[in-house]
Amino acid sequence: MSQALTVLPVIFWGVIVLSVLVFAHEAGHFLCARISGVRVTEFFLGLPCRFHLSKRSRTRGTEYGITPILLGGYTRICGMSGSGNEYLAPILAGVQKHGRVAVEELATEVGCTLDEAYEALAILVDWASVEPYYNPELGEYEHQDRWPQAFQTVARDSNLLTIYDAGHNLDHADSYAAGTPQPLADDNAEAFFETERSHTYQGASFPRRLLMLFGGPLASFLTGALLIVIALSVLGMDAARNVNVVGTITEGSPAAAAGLQPGDVLSVVDGTETSDFNSLAAAISDASRDGEPFEITYERNGETYTTTIVPDGSGYIGITAPIERLRMPVQDALAFTFEYSAQVIDFAVRLFIPTQTMEVMNNASSVVGISVMASEAAAAGPAQLVLLAAAVSLSLAFMNLIPIPPLDGGKILIEIIGAIRRKPVSVRAQNIVSMAGLAFFVLLFVVALQNDITRLMG
Template sequence: MSNLPSFIAPIFWGLLLLSVLVFIHEGGHFLAARACGVRVSEFFLGLPCRFRLAHRSRRCGTLFGITPLLLGGYAAICGMEHDDSPYAPSVLSEINRCGKASIQEIAEALDIDSDEALNACIMLMSWGSIAPVYAEGDGRSRAYYPETYATVSRDRMGNTVLDGRAFDKDHATTEGEPWSGDIDGQELFKQEKSRTYDGVSFPRRAFILLAGILVNIIAGMLLLMSVYSLIGFTVPQDVNRIGEVIESSPAAEAGIVAGDRIVQIDSVNVDTWTDLVTCLQEHEQNDSKSPVSIVYEHKGERRVADVTLDDGKLGIYAATEHIKFNIIDSARLSLAYVAQTAAGVAQLLIPTKTMQVLDQSTSIVGISIMSAQAAAAGLATFLTFSGLISLSLGLMNLLPIPPLDGGKLVIEIVQRIRRKEVSVRVQTIVSYGGIAVFALLFIYMLRADILRFF
């Protein structure tokens, strides 16, 4: 991909990196939800779009796929919308009795308002308990709620395809077919709710929220460890041997080549690269206009050269070595990066440190540019950069600001302490407030990126 035009490379590598990392994050939520017995109706790479490639899993019923909007991914976990309708049990029973019914028919049968019937249907549809019936030619991606709803395929015990192995497909009804099983309507409704995010216990909801963060941290550590232990990395050696000589530099013109050893500078013995740099700096400070006297070894032969520095530089690089850490040392170093990233994120919440942290942060534009630079530098550099971004993405989501996972967790904790649910209206207002805050932060960091990179 090194031949990509300069303006395309950042877009390509930025989309690739962020889409994969967000997809991994959502994968954590998906796996945790399934482990807790919560239904997940969709799991996609890319943002929601009517144009998509998808396949429904026979094992768990989830619709897996990809969309052309490769700006992340999403897992549609049933019951996370926090909808609530007192008429939902009756509406579910009525649709199961009829097989298919319009909002008007449901409202008349239950003697309720049409809006109340629609709200109940929307909630049940988000649970995977009923199926929408769109007008012919409209498709299932239209941004509106249909007027008609139908039963889903359900076995005698009320299980659906979203319930995985519990679903007995050989003894199940088809979509739109009336259903009457071995449990009554109220028991079925309780069972349906127990398989949603809202219906599981607080520890399970917290686990689902934290799983995306945890998976990002694990992915970041594994990426870093793969570089430290499998690929290895190059580090400069603190020796007086020259690793590389810049073409047409003062050192090259003096006849110094890679592999030579500098043993003296201005009659001062040089044993390490640190000594070499110190001597050159002292010469530049004390007598920058006069040549520096260098004694170096070339294939065992000592040579002397008087060299005029170029702006204090000799034009050489230190010798390097390629090293690999063992797994334990790689894990320790990766954990150190986790702690360092967590400390940086936490400083965002300290008013005296917030602006300093923001000035050192970058937006999606900066990440895209740096990801292209990292890719051009090689696999090890790109994987290291990806690991650090994965850690940042995960730990940033821990901030107690809705709609981030940390903000949702705070709401769950508040509800647990109060033993009372926070209203959907309050949650919506708080979420919009959080979105506004992040919009302002994005504009600030975008401005900084424009000044930094352009």
């Protein structure tokens, strides 16, 4: 039972800190996608799960919600996956023409295989251009582990805008209901397809794609900076005052036995005058060295007294400096933000210097270590917890910019390479690089987890 009570706060604070920070990171991607005019179908606190609580926005269609897997968050931006299927335009046109159509019939019309039709439809569903139709008479149901046998149109207004598009008006009398035949813009399948693609990540311009990818790290950086200002400038941090005044007395210590009390001003120690706590500590250390009793002169309530200290051999007499709450100017807190950011960048750079890689990895912490630190910080006070969250958020910002897929920095690198080559990097090449990057970060996680376990056991 006692072990469970020890572990529960670690899990609780780890989940809280990581969920909030990852959610803020995803919010950056979400807002930048919105600014870029790209469709966003989901924005959730927690990892994807079929069991969730959610509400759909009536103005932009995005489903906002929370899942029981509170280990971060996610945003579903349309068109993040590849769109190289050659049958996308005719299949989209076919669904528009029929309103609701069986995949087998659609494949026959277009002249492609059933697998190619399903592949194209899956991409169009991801774009929110069409939607699956689950027929209960065939035993089909939403969230089943396979696609249904038919797909249908989505609701559109008279300008063929969906609920996810800015400026739509689905309440207009000329709007089209889901599952009904709908026209093509200018009766041109290719033009309608390109219009739909323009509402997705793949169809966005190069600067807008970079904005969406940078959005997450930028949000994490701003979150970290805000948390540092809150911790250091609003909440403030406890710090020892460098004055020759007693803050606390340890019970049973030489100072307690001599009758000293908190608030006493210790002006002379064994003949040595003191003006601050540093000189006070040095004088006490010198006076205690030979183990002989010595006198301390102190002031209390305007009166001067002298008492005798009998050392116990430890070199300390059992007093601490008084504590005060210090609040840093905002500009100094922001300067601290950039100083810590420089340390994170240095850590990331040294990770890829062969002679320093293992040293850096041996100092890394996993989610377990972060959870333990969060629990300890929460016990120390709100300012310490907020400051730790700020450090994690800044780390999340800059570590995500490492140019290795599947991190944001890796995706940015792929976009830049595609722009230089004037054609997108193939999906196959992206998948290969992403798998290699994922393997590297799995290794890093295992090493960090081992570090955390070693620290906890030691």
